[in-house]
Amino acid sequence: MTDVIDTDVLIIGAGPVGLAAAIELGLRGVRVLLVERNARVGVAPRAKTSNVRTRTHLRRWGIADALAAEAPFGIDYPNDMVFVTRLAGHELARFSDAFNASPDRSYLYPEHAQWVPQYTLEKIMLAKARSLPCVEVRFDTSFVTAAQDEKGVTASLQSSAGESLSITARYLIGADGARSKVRDLIGAKMEGRYGLSHHYNIIFRAPGLSQAHAHGPAVIYWQIGKDGFSAIGPMDKDDVWAFMPGGTKAGETLTDEQAATLIRERTGLDLPYEILSADAWTASELLADRYADRRIILAGDACHLHPPAGGYGMNMGVGDGVDLGWKIAATLQGWGGPNLVASYETERRPVHRAVIDEAMANYAIYVAPPPAEIEDDTPEGDAIRAKAGAGIAASKGREFNTLGTVLGLCYANSPIIVEEHGARGEHNSEVYRPEARPGCLAPHAWLPDGRSLYDLFGAGFSLVVADDASQSEIDKALADSLDLGIPLAVVRPDGVPVRTLYDAGLTLVRPDQHVAWRGESWTGDLERSTGQA
Incomplete structure (x- = not known):
């Protein structure tokens, strides 16, 4: 037997993008069914920076303070990026207050950025969505297919228990990520370059690691030593850290023992490392050739992907959800005209292109492998470190100072x-x-x-x-x-x-x-x- 549900907007994907759209619509009294194929739990880091624009949206929704209260190290924790030879080695360069996360008040924006795991942001947003009477959230529910006519969309879903659902809605938002089934359904194609590089994330617990090095608190320590490039940083309470080694090959996996050994080698710190999870991901530069087919519309990673150089990706997707939310609500409530929802792609796609270009410019500024002597406590080592540090300071700042892009991109040529x-x-x-x-x-x-x-x-x-x-x-x-x-x-x-x-x-x-x-x-x-x- 197939259950039939009628709603105003069906959203596929309950990550930050889908949640943003659901909250924006729900606060305006629009009925929403938000579905997610997973239980949406885990320790994988995904995004870790909620930028000033995202937190300003949270302020509108009344949950900015709730997210601030969840800051794992407190909102006063320095949001610094520190380049070192290794955690047990020498400091090369430091960028303070990356992404404007200092809680000091600025006249430019009402909410500072925040370093917080994406799953914590999702928890706060999910609680807000569930508090809205017209929003229903269902996990363990997969999108199967959909058809549409001039009046609306009819979609087929299936629960993890095998239950079939038939949904009628006025609009369908595909916020279902990089492997979007909704994108495939409407025939949109991702254009650009796939597989720019391959990466491996390791989440681990290491009691005492914060006190075992001399570089002070920071959110990421970028290690550039004779063993190669890697990034490591605290991620959550209870001594949970993230480690991302460079030079990963496609399909490469590590055992827990190999991962722990690699962390010891790259940090130079012999501590007990408990591996919690590991996952691989691929950096790409992709933009959908179109975002919509009438009443079915893409948002977030379903229509744009880029390397995480600048912390833009998730935050840009939240902006997609906001834009679609108010425009669809206005249309359904009768004060938005026939051109309003269509303006979503007209306005957002050039912004996506500009942000992708900025992320690619940051991604292209790599730090060349240094001479092995960079770690030597000799005059030659001092000179190599000074040169490397000067190069990093001169070239990497744009990746961590992003306010001009976060707040300064304007909608042009919009109807x-x-x-x-x-x-x-x-x-x-x-x-x-x-x-x-x-x-x-x-x-x-x-x-x-x-x-x-x-x-x-x-x-x-x-x-x-x-x-x-x-x-x-x-x-x-x-x-x-x-x-x-x-x-x-x-x-x-x-x-x-x-x-x-x-x-x-x-x-x-x-x-x-x-x-x-x-x-x-x-x-x-x-x-x-x-x-x-």
Whole structure:
């Protein structure tokens, strides 16, 4: 017997991407069925950096503090990247506060980044999704196939117990990862290069390892010695670490004994190492040739893959879920027009391409194998280490200083953005310069009472007004929103110099905190910004 379930949106894949879409939709009252073929548990590291943009979304959802409370070493733990010959050896270079994870308040964003295992982020997001009455989550449930017509999608699922499910939904989101069955279903092809390099992750427990070296606390120690390249760092409480040796061959596996021996050799520290898990993965540069077939849409790794050089991948997928979430919700609720959901690919794909290019630029900056004498305590060894350290300091910073890419990429040539004439400012991947130009992220500010300007934005559109903005123009915008049924909140932030910050008297901000339009006189662009025009 086949159970039949009707919902608004079916999401395949309950990783951070699927969870982000489910939360965004669920908070807007949209019925969601989120399914995952696995139980989604384990100790594999996957991503470990939730960047400032992801944590800002968590703030909107009311769970940023919950994630901060789960920081395995506390939010004050130094998010440093340290290059060494080996843990028991010499330091070569150090990058402090990688990815802007310091809890010190910044005027550029409301939430700092956080070093936390992906499975911990998933736990917090899953709890939020399950707290929403209109979101149902089912694990151990696999996607089989789907068909669609002009009204919706009919999908077939199967539980691990063999139970068949038939799901009817208005939309289907494929957030089912690099081996996406949903992508195969719609015939989308990944274009680019597969198999740039092969890697092996080893998760292990080593009591006392943090105290056994002299380099102080950090999140990753990049070991560059005579035995080759590897990375090692603390991952979670209870002395759990991750180790990633370089030079792995495709299909290579290690026994637990071999893995423990390799860790001893590369670190130079003879401690008991308990191997918890090991898995292989392949770095690739791939982008789907298209993201959607009518009501079936791809997100996250299902449509873009790149090497983890810059910590972009998972965070970019969360952004996909947010973008799809508000656009699908608006469409289902009647205030989003026929062009709104289609704008997802138009806006996100160029961003994905830019981020892939940035990740590839970081990936291409490798540290050449050093002379064996790099570890010698001799004048020659000192000179080799000084040269290597200078080269690392000069070339690797862009991989760990990413704010210009995380916050500074704008949506261009979008059908739902009112473009302005004139060239945009030059993009710098390391430096974020706030700009209220349509398509860009709305500039952030703190209010005198300690709240973020973003905290004032509504779930729909927000009209940010300067002190000297015309009330008659504001009234026109409100009248338009009522006529069109589009939610619009007027934001008058006390103590914030809106005109200086936004360079306009009126600025229309979308639900995802990107600017849709700005000006002095209301021009009736809500229709365009919601895909109705």
